[in-house]
Amino acid sequence: MGKDIQFADKLRSGLAVSVAKSVTFFVRSLRLGAASVLPGSIARRIEPQLLTLLSQQVKSGIILIAGTNGKTTTSLLLRSILERKGYRVAHNATGANLENGLVTALMESANSVGGLNVDYAILEVDENIVPKVLTPIQPKIILCLNLFRDQLDRYGEVDSISKRWTKVISTLPADTVVIPNADDPTLCYLGQQLKQKVSFFGLSEPEQYLEKIQHAVDSIYCPRCGHSLDYQGVYLSHLGDFTCPSCGFSKSQPTLNSQEWEQVLVGLYNKYNTLAAATAAVELGIDEKTIHNTIPTFQAAFGRAEELEIDGKRVRILLSKNPVGTNETIRVVTQSNDKTTLLVLNDRVQDGEDVSWIWDVDTEKLVERGGTLVVSGDRVYDMALRLRYSENTADSKLNLIIQQDLKQAIDIALKNTPDDETLHILPTYTAMLDVREILTGKKIR
Template sequence: MFAKTITAITAAKTVRLFLRIFGGGATAAPGLVAERIDPTILSRLTSRLPKKVIITGTNGKTTTSRILSTILSFNGIKTIHNREGSNLTRGIVSTLIEKSNLLASSEADIGVFEVDEATLPEAVSKINPDVIVINNLFRDQLDRYGEVNKIHKRWSEVLANLPSNTTIILNSDDPSVAELGNSTKAKTLYFGIEDEKMSLLRLSHASDFISCLSCGYELKFDHIYLSHLGKYLCNNCGLKRPKPTYFAHSIKFLGSEGSVAKINTPQGRFDISAQIPGLYNLYNIIAAVTAAISLGIKVENIEKSLRDYKSAFGRAEKLEINGKSIFVFLAKNPTGFNEVIRTVFWDKERKNVFLIINDLIADGTDVSWLWDVDFELLKNKVDQVWISGLRAADMSLRLKYADIAVDSSNVNEDIEESLDQALKKLKTGETLYIFPTYTALLNLQKILRSKKVTGAFWEN
């Protein structure tokens, strides 16, 4: 059987070499080939790692896993991490094989694996993780995942069967995630936000879990931080938000440039000045901090390692091109889009916006989710708007119903042509805020690379 594993690794490394030679990313195909040859290869490769962490959730898993990997590496811990974001089992196998020799050995102390939310059951059974982090659960790609209740049921079944020596880290502010801690023998840690100033006035259209998962009664929210995340209580059965022992407070937004906050943990308190903006990214930071502490990292070392963390491409990274600035924010579902809008338009300054909407499989072929995004919040806050991507017409129609005027000449399915038009109209020193869906983000990456525009994503 081990001969089959060696054959799989050899074949995968060969595939990776050829793909890299011809300009491919080689983030998934090598793993797919390896799994075809040896279906047990993921278990075999991860069984040799002393520690394993799985991070999942609808939004934030890429950022959370990158932050945790940064903290661990800063502290001298050799880490294997699928940092390119290929989060199906084939992507994890590709990463493991890249970092392993032909005998399936690596020098890593720990594996940090971002895992697709629908892949969690398979990943847990094969990886046997020591720590599982679950950020949140929102509606995403209805054509692929179905309703969120189906994902929640799968997660609940997985966590119910975990051994007691596993640590699970749950978002206490998300009722669909926090509830998972009620049916597991594993050690459970909760993280969240404790800052009433961050509370919204009402639940958004994109809120998914507003009814009690125990009895079906409508939840009462004292504070709403984003979507259905906040401080909640069921007046019928008594289910309520678990009090987080790891939390952020005294939060201050700095717009697209980042935010500052205080972090409380049982092991100590510290201040952070995050270069990644938005409340949603503070959730990602707290999740990563909680995981790091559970792995034995000291608070003072976590504080130091967070100082220089920079976002991944498409996660609020700032780029410069011909004297103009670009901010790129991945926007792949209603909640994510709403939070990006909230973050970018926190002040009263009007912005130049470029929306890129695709409907390929990785984006979700059903774009009806655009109608659940609160684009009405952009009214009187945008200066110029450009729309591109395969579903540019749908996006244009959505803005029309939001009473946001868009010049028809600014609607073009060709992303590169539309980007060139936008940059040409911008004055030196102005900023363009780009909101692409997932495959549109990949298209944009290639276009910017061809224009010799690089940032932290390529440096890493």
């Protein structure tokens, strides 16, 4: 009887994968998109347990990467490190990070009957579904990058998400390795509560402290007792070096010394991504020489500090989809000598339909330096209004150009960019896809 059930499971999962691969072929052949979600949706209707069945076939284990910002860059860097050592890696590289996307990514590496022959699977997972997928996936390593407010119309506060994570992670096997961000008080506390093996990552670079705490701060209270935390310094948002004067809760010591590691890509937030990937690689037994040699050759994922040359001019795309992320991309822009920036704000489902988060962004720093700001997107006038409110009208040197048509906005921004400067484009997620399609002629869906 048991063998019959096992055979039926294999037959059903094989059928699910075969049908899904056919769907993938037709979608891509007809250029209808990347087929990163639909195949998984269809396959799960045929075999609801497919995520579990595929996950069990990954030879050396699954690395689950969760957090608000940095999942794609961190996962791609870790993948590059593992592949440099000759490992075969499955990965949801398109960023489809809900259940159907995870199944699709694993099926991509499977044969036509559902057989999976990979050493590792790296799965970046939407922070809201972590509790749903941890049990079926049974990851070897869980990377907890950060928790910020992201899409206000979809998610609750960061502490509620952290509590759900803690509850489920605590049920996993004792040999599961959890790698939280020590600089994030909520995640640091999560790590300190677990019985599993915990290895922290974080910065030890006081020279990188911000002059003051940003508006986009989510968690400056002690997750243990609720008292206000004392910060020695803040790196970005609520990430920093902290202690609680009431109960003694404090930042845990990171496994790696951040000062000994060079940074992948521009922006301090990418130093966190580097350290997260490096810490995970060390836990997997990868030698530090291989990790150090991989970092300088790493290429940015699309839209994440990606650099292109368009009509002889340099263009850098910096995904800006929430307050913390946008503050950091603005920091990159203001630390450069480039004076032309294109901001594109959309409010589609993948972006989050509530755009009130732009009022938590420190746009004043972008406006006060002057130069040309071109604004576009579905909510172009909301962004334009935010920028106007950021002006000191007495001595404003801002050239603000409003253009709802994105193609025309890009053309205007390029014309306003001198040959020796870089055009920075700060788009939300769907806006980034639109920008890249216009610039490269290729869809990423």
